[in-house]
Amino acid sequence: MEGNSGGGGGSSGGGGADVELLCKTLQVEHKxxxxxxxxxxxxxxxxxxxxxxxxxxxxIVPFSGISWFLDLFNYYVNSDEQxxxxxxxxxxxxxxxxxxGENRRGRFLKVSxxxxxxxxxxxIVPxxxxRDEGWAAFRNILAxxxxxxxxxxxxxxxxxxxxxxxxxxxxxxxxxxxxxxxTQPAPSSELNVxxxxxxxAQDEIGNSGVSKVxxxxxxxxxxxxxxxxxxxxxxxxxxxxxxxxxLVTLWKSPRTVLRVCQLLMSVQLxxxxxxx
DNA sequence: GCGGCCG
Numbered sequence: 001m002e003g004n005s006g007g008g009g010g011s012s013g014g015g016g017a018d019v020e021l022l023c024k025t026l027q028v029e030h031k032x033x034x035x036x037x038x039x040x041x042x043x044x045x046x047x048x049x050x051x052x053x054x055x056x057x058x059x060i061v062p063f064s065g066i067s068w069f070l071d072l073f074n075y076y077v078n079s080d081e082q083x084x085x086x087x088x089x090x091x092x093x094x095x096x097x098x099x100x101g102e103n104r105r106g107r108f109l110k111v112s113x114x115x116x117x118x119x120x121x122x123x124i125v126p127x128x129x130x131r132d133e134g135w136a137a138f139r140n141i142l143a144x145x146x147x148x149x150x151x152x153x154x155x156x157x158x159x160x161x162x163x164x165x166x167x168x169x170x171x172x173x174x175x176x177x178x179x180x181x182x183t184q185p186a187p188s189s190e191l192n193v194x195x196x197x198x199x200x201a202q203d204e205i206g207n208s209g210v211s212k213v214x215x216x217x218x219x220x221x222x223x224x225x226x227x228x229x230x231x232x233x234x235x236x237x238x239x240x241x242x243x244x245x246x247l248v249t250l251w252k253s254p255r256t257v258l259r260v261c262q263l264l265m266s267v268q269l270x271x272x273x274x275x276x
Numbered sequence: 277g278c279g280g281c282c283g
Contacts, residue, residue: 029277029278029279030277030278030279031279052278052279053277053278057281099281101280101281102280103279103280104279105278105279105280106279106280108279108280108281110280110281112281119283120281120282120283121281121283122280122281122282122283123281124279124280124281126279126280
């Protein structure tokens with residue numbers, strides 16, 4: 001029944017090859033939600049299960065969709081009741097439908113996953129009694145997982161996930177960084193990036209190329225071009241204390257690099273000077 | 277210890 005991984009399922013361990021990276025549970029009224037961040041050779045995903053006394057339903061969220069789920073739950077938590085609309089979220093080959101419903105038990109949010117050749121699966125999250133406890137609690141779990149998930153970016157495993165790290169950059173910068181999400185208030189914790197990220201020591205190549213420094217107030221941002229056996233990259237790091245605080249690695253595409261520079265300037269994190 | 281969803 002572990003159909004999400006497609007092929008290669010017959011590993012002889014008996015427990016499936018998927019590694020659990022993080023598990024959380026949430027009880028809303030009489031439902032129990034399980035959040036499992038898992039990994040298999042095809043990548044990472046978040047399994048969200050709803051368990052009732054007799055029922056269990058599960059949706060599988062691709063790793064890259066976790067922050068989108070967080071955004072959508074923020075929307076449903078923060079919006080007024082009369083301006084809640086259905087939403088769709090397309091991730092790879094899956095489409096997730098978010099629909100509001102209400103009956104005499106209260107309001108609920110139905111999250112359906114539709115994928116090719118797979119039965120539609122749905123979880124239903126109660127709004128909670130009174131103050132949206134259900135949705136807000138659900139959102140908080142998603143936020144925790146979203147935060148924690150970037151700590152699992154191991155230097156040895158980033159073969160095909162450079163694009164996901166770019167998505168992570170969007171989260172770090174916060175409101176307004178992704179065009180079209182202008183009304184999301186930036187959680188203040190997102191702006192103070194205080195989690196230390198281990199440097200990929202094995203990629204510690206002597207900066208074979210350009211290294212530039214931009215000063216903004218007391219902060220210094222280092223732009224280092226480098227390359228290794230996987231290709232060229234730009235490393236942007238902020239060094240205002242003894243450890244590196246923000247680390248972004250962009251691979252190969254000069255257009256991506258230019259894009260990030262433009263975005264940084266448009267957000268006014270960095271005063272426009274003659275660099276970039 | 278409910279009740280939505282609907283294969």
